[in-house]
Amino acid sequence: MYGMVNKAVEDMVISGYGEPVWEEIKARAGIDVEVFVSNEGYPDEMTYGLVSAASEVLNIPAPQILEAFGEHWVLKTAMQGYGDMMAAGGKNLREFLINLPDFHSRVSMILPHLAPPHFACSGAGERWVRLRYVSHRAGLAPFVVGLFRGLAKMFHTEASVRQVADKSAGAECDEFLVSW
Ligand code: HEM
Known part of the structure; x- marks a missing residue:
């Protein structure tokens, strides 16, 4: 998916929970991308990985x-x-x-x-x-x-x-x- 999707996940997490929580989610997902570029393509697995790591870190079910x-x-x-x-x-x-x-x-x-x-x-x-x-x-x-x-x-x-x-x-x- 285009990087803008991962960027939007980042924006949502940071505005709700702050930067350190986002860094924890990225680390948990095993992603070491510093900056997602909006118009660049990233594997779908990365986005799914971020959602499931966010679910674990925030203790909120992934569908939610x-x-x-x-x-x-x-x-x-x-x-x-x-x-x-x-x-x-x-x-x-x-x-x-x-x-x-x-x-x-x-x-x-x-x-x-x-x-x-x-x-x-x-x-x-x-x-x-x-x-x-x-x-x-x-x-x-x-x-x-x-x-x-x-x-x-x-x-x-x-x-x-x-x-x-x-x-x-x-x-x-x-x-x-x-x-x-
Ligand atoms: C201008 C506004 C929008 C933009 C720029 C946009 C762009 C995108 C992008 C970049 C993706 C990721 C897919 C990829 O990169 O190949 C995507 C996925 C998706 N978009 Fe949009 N979108 C917009 C509005 C909407 C709206 C209003 C809806 C529905 C109400 C929608 C429904 C979806 C869904 C469900 C997906 C997930 C992909 C899938 O199901 O395979 N989008 N969109």
Whole structure:
């Protein structure tokens, strides 16, 4: 993944727990990278390693860390670093979610080596949207829940986010229902 992902994990940990805790997490993960470069590629295993080391050091289950990271990604990384792109995604939560399947193709224009997730809208009403999520990466469903929670906050919308199909429990793919 692009270094910006590891950088965002770093930013979240340092702002919540301070620099020494981040150094402990990196050491626990066996990573001796001083500075993650945003536009450089790093092995996915490094990101997974950081999340599981953070889970051990902070004594918080990894899915909970991924969920918090999803919110952080939207509300800090994306909104502060890519405000125009986020604004172009839609003018309200419903519109943004319906447009989400096309979102990373625009991101790919500035990050050409992106291996993006795939979203497909499987239904929408006035106050709900259902989305399928497909990725070649495993275990990121809690991250997606956090991303949707972050988007709801970005639009000041009180929404509920529910995973309605779970690939790790045998479903064809993960599926989420966002309603408000
Ligand atoms: C401008 C804002 C955004 C940027 C720059 C961005 C960029 C990225 C990057 C760099 C990755 C790592 C993949 C790689 O490096 O190959 C990624 C992964 C991912 N992004 Fe985005 N993203 C943005 C917004 C969003 C939003 C709004 C969502 C969904 C609500 C989202 C969902 C995901 C998911 C689920 C992954 C994990 C990869 C996977 O499932 O395989 N992203 N994105």
